[in-house]
Each structure stands twice: as C-alpha cells, then as structure tokens.
Amino acid sequence: MKLTEAExxxxxxxxxxxxxxxREVMDRLDRRVQWAYTTIKTMLxxxxxxxxxxxxxxxxxxxxxxxxxxxxxxxxxxxxxxxQAFDGAMGPLVHFLAEEKQLSAKEKKELARILESEAENKxx
Amino acid sequence: MKLTEAExxxxxxxxxxxxxxxREVMDRLDRRVQWAYTTIKTMLxxxxxxxxxxxxxxxxxxxxxxxxxxxxxxxxxxxxxxxQAFDGAMGPLVHFLAEEKQLSAKEKKELARILESEAENKxx
DNA sequence: AAGATTTTACTACATCTGTAGAAGGCGCCA
DNA sequence: TGGCGCCTTCTACAGATGTAGTAAAATCTT
Numbered sequence: 001m002k003l004t005e006a007e008x009x010x011x012x013x014x015x016x017x018x019x020x021x022x023r024e025v026m027d028r029l030d031r032r033v034q035w036a037y038t039t040i041k042t043m044l045x046x047x048x049x050x051x052x053x054x055x056x057x058x059x060x061x062x063x064x065x066x067x068x069x070x071x072x073x074x075x076x077x078x079x080x081x082x083x084q085a086f087d088g089a090m091g092p093l094v095h096f097l098a099e100e101k102q103l104s105a106k107e108k109k110e111l112a113r114i115l116e117s118e119a120e121n122k123x124x
Numbered sequence: 125m126k127l128t129e130a131e132x133x134x135x136x137x138x139x140x141x142x143x144x145x146x147r148e149v150m151d152r153l154d155r156r157v158q159w160a161y162t163t164i165k166t167m168l169x170x171x172x173x174x175x176x177x178x179x180x181x182x183x184x185x186x187x188x189x190x191x192x193x194x195x196x197x198x199x200x201x202x203x204x205x206x207x208q209a210f211d212g213a214m215g216p217l218v219h220f221l222a223e224e225k226q227l228s229a230k231e232k233k234e235l236a237r238i239l240e241s242e243a244e245n246k247x248x
Numbered sequence: 249a250a251g252a253t254t255t256t257a258c259t260a261c262a263t264c265t266g267t268a269g270a271a272g273g274c275g276c277c278a
Numbered sequence: 279t280g281g282c283g284c285c286t287t288c289t290a291c292a293g294a295t296g297t298a299g300t301a302a303a304a305t306c307t308t
Contacts, residue, residue: 006266008208022285039267041286046265060274060285074220077209084132085201094235096198111218112236130296146255163297165256170295184255184304 001052001068001076009033010043011066011073014053019065021058125176125192125200133157134167135190135197138177143189 003011013028014020020028026040044064047053052073054065086092097111127135137152138144144152150164168188171177176197178189210216221235 004265005208035266036268037285038269042267045287062286071220071223074209075224077205078220081201081205084129085198090235096195096202099195100199111214128295159296160298161255162299166297169257186256 001050001073002080003052003073003077006043007047007052008073010040010047011052011068011070014064014066015070019056019063021061021063025064125174125197126204127176127197127201130167131171131176132197134164134171135176135192135194138188138190139194143180143187145185145187149188 009029010025012030013025016028017024022037022041022044025044026035026037029035029040044053044055044062048055048064052066052068054067055062056065057063082088082090082093086096133153134149136154137149140152141148146161146165146168149168150159150161153159153164168177168179168186172179172188176190176192178191179186180189181187206212206214206217210220
C-alpha cells in the first residue's frame, strides 16, 4: 500500500476522524494544503480504487473510512525508506541518526530513553 | 533535493564508487535492477539536470560524480518521511518504532544503546 | 582502414500524479 | 415551485516518472 504525497494528506485527515465525508476531510486537511473540493474528491476516489479507503453512500453523500491503519501505512513507508535510502537495514539508519547534527542530543536521548524502556518491558 | 525511487538506485550505485562512468554505475546497480544501458544514461542525465550529479567528459565518455552527499540525501528523505507520515516530529516516529512488532527488542535496544552513547559524548 | 563495439544525443511513450473545471442531480427555504 | 448551495460523476490536462529504442559519432581491434 504505497501512498503518494497528496494521498498522505488525505489519509492523515481521515485517520484523524472517521468515518468522514469529503467535506469533513477537507476541513481537517493540513492548513498548508489548499485544495479545491473536487481535488479532494478525486483523491478520495483514487484511494477507494486502491482499496486504501472504503466508501459508503449515505443518501446522496459518500462517507469514507480508512481501510488501512495508520500504523500499517507508516510501516510500509518506513520500510520503503529503509530499502531505498538505508540499504534496507536499521544499522545504517541508526548510524545516520547518530551522526546527524540536525537532531539535537536531547532528541536523541529522548529517542534512546523510550526505546530502552520499550525494549525492557516488551522484550522477548 | 528530492530523489525518485529510480534515482535512488542510481545514486546508491554512484555513491559506492565515484567518479564513475554510466557503465560502471550499471555494474554496481542493485542486482534486482535490470535496466537497459540507455535507461541508466537517461537517469544520469536527469540527475545532472537536477544538479544532483556532476558530469565531465573524458574524451567521448562522460564521467559522473555525486554533487549531493549520501548523508544529505538521506536527511532529506528522512525529513520527508517525518513530515508526511509522522506529523513532522520525532515523537510519533519513536512511538511507532517502539510499538512496531516487526522490530525485535534486540534491534530496539541496539538502537537505543547507540543513540544513548552518541548523545553522551556529542551532547551539547 | 573496415568491422565490431561502445557511447552519446534524441526521441518516444505509457503511467502516474497533482489539480481542477463542468454539468447535472437533490434537498431545503422562501 | 424556483432558486441556492452542496454533492456527485466525468473529463481534462500538464508535468513527473519509468523505461527504452534509434541513429549517428567515437573508439578499439585486427
């Protein structure tokens, strides 16, 4: 389930609250996104075709519901990034994150802390 | 500097060893990628147009060199993913990673460990 | 130097993406 | 009941992307 950039915008809005009509999706779209109503309808239609979203008619109006969870979509995007840009492995990503000056030490520590504790209590 | 999927393939090959000719890039392409020589040339040309790659003629043959570092490209891809799929923040990503069963506790701990130590000695 | 091989520069073309307009249908209000 | 406003379905269309073929020029090989 590969989503395009524009599709992510729509999905993000839909995950926020659903089921939702096209108009509701529109209202919840990121502020930076200023699309015509029909553009949103087009995206929604394409997402329905891709089975990423379900559509039911409520009278004359369509109501949409995500068919893929945010978690699933995120996983797929994450894996793609890993494959494409990090040799498909966590190692290079970790290395990159560690090297990256753009991430403050604070962010890194936070990241480390959460992962640490998660690994602790969910560890197998 | 946004790279497409196909462009990543080329860049990955080019970062491996450079400068390199189109033919050398071809030889280093991921095994799964079976492109015609001219396809590679086309990609290279487009990358030159985008200023992601430099080109110099060595006699009749072009030799290419990356103009963007792998680190930079990775950062840009990482940020895009963050913006698009994780509300632009590390928080949700961390959360996702922690929740994600696909990542073993071992991987998580490893990740945590490296980040922790990095944060320690480079910390500001 | 002629043939074989390699490279280059152009052109091609189907899909996918982003973005929307047009036109027709439906319900509600005056 | 005639509009007004909102919803729907279709159609459009340019630019990006993936993937190459052609033909001509340069180079190597005997």
